[in-house]
Amino acid sequence: MSEFIGSVWWLLVSLGVLVTFHEFGHYWVARRCGVKVLRFSVGFGKPLWMRRDRNGTEFAIAAIPLGGYVKMLDEREGDVDPADAAQAFNRQHVFKRIAIVVAGPIANLILCVALFWLMFVIGRPDYAPAVGQVEGLAAQSGLARGDIIVAIGERATPTTTEAGMALLSAALDRSDVAMRVHGDDGRETVRTLRLSKLPAGIDERELLNHTGLIWRHQLLPAVIGRVLPNRPAWGVLAEADRVTAIDGEPVRSWADVAPLVDALGRRGGEAMIEVQRGDDRLGFPLTPLRGENPETHKQQWMLGLEPAKGKPQPDAVLRYGPIDAIPAAFREMGRQTQDMAAMIGRAFSGRLSVENTVAGPITIARAANDNARHGTAWYLQMLALLSLSLGILNLLPIPILDGGHLLYYLIELVKGSPVSERVMAAGQFVGLALIVSLMGLAFYNDIVNNLVR
Known part of the structure; x- marks a missing residue:
């Protein structure tokens, strides 16, 4: 239940911040252009809280927290007092109307930059892009354990998050990538990861698992959690011991233990098992026992x-x-704008399934909760990406969205007169159908990805 409540809470906080900034962009520019604003609402439906300022604008928080709106004086939406007609939105010059409409998405882009700035200043905790283990394509490329990946293509990779995004983009396109690598010997080399050899038909979410690259932090440390009774290590090794070497071979992670023990068993006889116990380095002679693995x-x-x-x-x-x-x-x-544009292009070209492109409120809520748990910087990054997505989405030339209104105004600039009411009504109908279809797809993806799988 706590996860559910946390997800709902962070979804509401995220939407509240994004919608408030978006609508404030419309509101602020409208007021500067001399347009009378009747209502500034965060949420839809019946107001839960409302107050009126000295200019007559109602500020409200409504019951359905899935958006918001700024209602401006407009002769097309009702009777207007002749004394206020000059403040009506429809009476403004087309350039003013363009400025008012585009102000919402621009506010989201400004917020995106501000959130990224704050994230960088606070500092986002992450993992170094250190190679822990290689197999398959990664091994064929010449990558080795201990390598630090400094850049992938032209993109610097200070952490595994940046490295993962760069690898995913290339993997989706099946493009070979050059990787600048610092080796254990201190030398810098360039390795080519042949992602063009990735097999077809792999779920996009599993692509990175097929590169053969395993990060160091993904490997369990060689720390003992439990010593099984009636086994060779019982009464000799202890919980919290860190295994450092087996028969003279260094142990860097838990993944090294089983192969080295197996090699020792096949060789026969006892060997020294070295461990770090507190501040002490200790060695114990042990002989492996052959038995059944309870898991396999x-x-x-x-x-x-x-x-x-x-x-x-x-x-x-x-x-x-x-x-x-x-x-x-x-x-x-x-960089994130380029990545989003590339994702949209892949979805339209069929190289990326739409179920992994369009996310609904359940996915967003879970992501918000997970990022908030990781810390302030991670949540700020997610909020910045949502703000960027909202800004870009609203600029799409779809009627009902800000981009659709901009399209009408650009047509008006070209033809010298406003678009007819009939054309606008038809456009609104088409736009509404597109938005409903997109929302339906988002909810379907939420159900399939979060509730069915």
Whole structure:
């Protein structure tokens, strides 16, 4: 229940912030252009709270928190007092109407930059893009354990988040990518990951798992969580011991333990198991025992150890100073805009399924809750991406959206007169159908991705 409540709460907070900034953009520019604003509402339906300012504008918070609106004086929507006619929206010059309409999306883009700036100043905790294990395509490219990936293509990769996004974009396009790598020896080399060899038909969400690249933080540390009774390590090794070497071979993660124990068992005899216990380095002679693995039900050589569970602590922080964070925020918005445009292009071309492109309120709510749990910087990043998405979506030339109104006004500029009421009504009908279809797809994706799978 706590996860449900948290998801609903962070969804409402996110929508509240985004809608307020979007509608404030319309409101602020409308007032500067001399248009009378009748109501500024966050949410739809019956107002739960409302107050009126000295200019006669009603500020309201409504019962249905899934959007908002700014209602302006307009002769097309009702009778207007002749004394106020000059303040009506429809009486304004087309350039003023364009400015008022575009102000909402621009407010979202400004908010996006501000949120990215704040995220960079606070610092987003993350993991270093260090290679933990390679197989398949990653091994064929020459990547090795301990390599630090500095850049993928032209994109710098200070953390695994940036590296993952760059890899996913290339994997979706089945494009080979050059990776600039710092090796264990301190030298910098360029490796080419042949993502063009990825097989067809893989679910987009599983693509990165097929690159053969496993990050260091994804591997369990070689810390003992439990010693099984009546096994070789019982009474010798202890919980919280960190295994550092087996028979002289270094152990860097729990994934190294089973292969080294198996090799030791096949060789026969005992060998030294080295562990870190507190501040002490200790060594114990142990001989593996062959038995059945309770998870796989297969025979294997074992010492009787289980790993300690738990998530590894972040070992990298994406942070800039207040001044350096300004250009970094603009660069991030530009990069994310390119990524979104590419995703839309892939969806239209069929290279990306729409079920992984359009997200609904359930997905957004869960993402908001998860990012909030990770910390302020992660939540700010998600909010910035939502603000960017809202700004771009509203600029699409679909009637009902801001972009649709802009299209009408651009046509008016070309032809010298407003678009007819009949054309606008037909456009509104088409736009409403498109929006309802998009919302239906979003809810369908939510049900399939979050409730069925």
